Amino acid sequence: MIYGILFEKIQDKDFPVGYYYAHISSLGLTTHGFGIEGAKKAAKDLICLWMADKTAKER
Secondary structure (H helix, E strand, O other), rough: OOOOOOEOOOOOOOOOOOOOEEEEEOEEEEEEEEEEHHHHHHHHHHHHHHHHHHHHHHH
16 A cells, blocks of 8 residues: 655654654544655654554454
8 A cells, every 4th residue: 555654854852853744634643753765764664554454453
């Protein structure tokens, strides 16, 4: 499956500089990572975990 990911630079002063949110709105999930590539990897990892959880619950 293909999921769209929306990246948003984190502006929160309590967060380290250079981090981005990765929103996977179709699944209602959000994660973050350093730079867009870090956020993209975190989003892919989160999607895999979400899918594994859904699959395990169906058994």
